[in-house]
Amino acid sequence: MDIRNSKEIIKDILERYNFASIYAGSSNTLGLESSKNFVDEHDALDFLYSSAVIGSKALGIFNELPFFHINTPLRAECLLVTFTLPKKICTPVVVIKTAEEIIAKLTMSLKLTLEYKVPVTVVVTANALNNYAEFNKSNSDMGRISPYISKATFKQTISQDELKEIYDNISKSLKQSFNKEYNGEVFSLHSKHGFFPDYFLPAAHTENITFLKSKVVDVYESEKEALLSFFYENYNITLEVNSVADRVFPKVNDLLCPGCPFVNILNKGVDTDTIIYTDIKCEGVKKAFSELNFISIDGYIGIISSEIKVPTLFVGYASSYKPHYYKFLTKCGRMILLSDTGINKINGFTFIKHPKKLGNTKNTLYPYSCNNIKDFSKVRVKLNKCSCSKDNTPCNVIEKTLCPAIYKAANNMLVDADMCNGCLACKAVCGKGAIS
Numbered sequence: 001m002d003i004r005n006s007k008e009i010i011k012d013i014l015e016r017y018n019f020a021s022i023y024a025g026s027s028n029t030l031g032l033e034s035s036k037n038f039v040d041e042h043d044a045l046d047f048l049y050s051s052a053v054i055g056s057k058a059l060g061i062f063n064e065l066p067f068f069h070i071n072t073p074l075r076a077e078c079l080l081v082t083f084t085l086p087k088k089i090c091t092p093v094v095v096i097k098t099a100e101e102i103i104a105k106l107t108m109s110l111k112l113t114l115e116y117k118v119p120v121t122v123v124v125t126a127n128a129l130n131n132y133a134e135f136n137k138s139n140s141d142m143g144r145i146s147p148y149i150s151k152a153t154f155k156q157t158i159s160q161d162e163l164k165e166i167y168d169n170i171s172k173s174l175k176q177s178f179n180k181e182y183n184g185e186v187f188s189l190h191s192k193h194g195f196f197p198d199y200f201l202p203a204a205h206t207e208n209i210t211f212l213k214s215k216v217v218d219v220y221e222s223e224k225e226a227l228l229s230f231f232y233e234n235y236n237i238t239l240e241v242n243s244v245a246d247r248v249f250p251k252v253n254d255l256l257c258p259g260c261p262f263v264n265i266l267n268k269g270v271d272t273d274t275i276i277y278t279d280i281k282c283e284g285v286k287k288a289f290s291e292l293n294f295i296s297i298d299g300y301i302g303i304i305s306s307e308i309k310v311p312t313l314f315v316g317y318a319s320s321y322k323p324h325y326y327k328f329l330t331k332c333g334r335m336i337l338l339s340d341t342g343i344n345k346i347n348g349f350t351f352i353k354h355p356k357k358l359g360n361t362k363n364t365l366y367p368y369s370c371n372n373i374k375d376f377s378k379v380r381v382k383l384n385k386c387s388c389s390k391d392n393t394p395c396n397v398i399e400k401t402l403c404p405a406i407y408k409a410a411n412n413m414l415v416d417a418d419m420c421n422g423c424l425a426c427k428a429v430c431g432k433g434a435i436s
Contacts, residue, residue, distance in 0.1 A: 002135050002136070005132045005256075007031070007284055009135050017110060020056040020057050045068055052077065067090050069090065079119070093201075094122050096122060105178070108178075111376065131257060132258070171201055203235060210335045218244045219243065221243045240382065259355075259374075259421035270428055276310060312333055316335065318343050334361075334362075349362075380435070385433050386434040387434075389412045404408065
């Protein structure tokens with residue numbers, strides 16, 4: 001089983017589509033770089049649309065998607081990724097709420113923009129983005145249309161009747177693939193367990209949300225204003241809502257996967273004067289831990305084979321380790337190998353069954369890797385010992401673990417049992433004894 005963090009899954013799929021024109025203006029670029037510099041997001045959107053019209057695959061990653069009109073058919077894909085709902089819908093919108101949905105919904109969105117020749121917007125929620133899921137790599141690239149431009153290229157237009165027919169057909173395709181019905185859950189974009197429609201289409205096409213006109217729905221207080229505005233502005237629907245206990249997601253950039261091995265290693269497994277090397281190039285880890293030095297395992301062996309006196313550590317995959325490396329591991333060299341193949345025995349290494357057993361002196365075989373994160377007993381917060389809840393102060397644990405499973409609700413610090421893998425990194429850094 002190949003487990004990947006969400007950002008890696010999204011990046012892998014997008015990179016295999018060979019986009020020729022890319023705009024990455026969001027604070028979370030998913031590791032992708034823009035094709036050129038842009039004045040603003042409106043400028044970038046014009047560039048991407050024009051590129052797709054002449055047949056160059058176009059990808060945009062936006063903090064907030066500007067409104068624009070669809071008036072010319074595309075000759076190549078134009079995918080627009082954002083992490084919040086657009087204020088005003090101007091394209092078909094597919095919502096990805098969980099990590100398990102990423103492959104199916106992202107692939108569907110790419111097929112829609114290619115087949116129906118209109119841009120498609122994908123909204124990736126915080127729950128989906130800061131998580132992990134099983135990843136089955138497949139060749140999903142459907143080929144590339146060669147760029148072509150003529151005098152007639154931009155004279156082609158899509159009439160309102162044609163656009164309506166396109167949206168009708170897209171609605172049928174989406175309804176067939178994602179036919180979710182409201183079951184009385186809390187109406188929430190961000191909560192994994194809350195209900196939210198899988199997709200939206202511009203104003204005249206509201207088949208998948210007409211049920212809202214006759215129901216009173218529960219919403220989280222933190223989402224209430226945004227949801228009321230979204231449905232009124234786009235569908236002229238005034239939601240009748242009941243506010244329920246608020247759930248506030250941590251406002252921390254670049255959250256890591258729940259159970260990320262590097263959190264335990266960096267917070268617990270090394271002394272402060274240790275120079276740390278790794279060949280694991282996770283974009284989230286690179287941003288979160290600037291002290292890491294990226295080098296191959298052979299490069300690290302070359303370093304410690306010299307006369308050095310500073311303690312060093314290499315973090316890599318067990319599958320990359322070769323037995324002859326051990327003779328180079330002197331008092332200045334140390335390795336923590338992440339078990340990526342289920343192996344639990346390497347000569348000269350101590351295998352730990354749980355991340356909490358990690359020490360800072362021995363060569364260690366970690367119980368899992370980034371690609372096969374294990375689940376242990378879930379943790380809970382002892383609210384009577386949690387000063388963050390009592391004093392309504394920022395949670396130090398969130399800042400140090402960057403874990404999306406920790407959140408605040410009704411002024412209490414809580415742990416999402418579905419996201420938590422029980423690594424206990426939070427317990428190690430709490431300092432208040434509030435986590436068990």
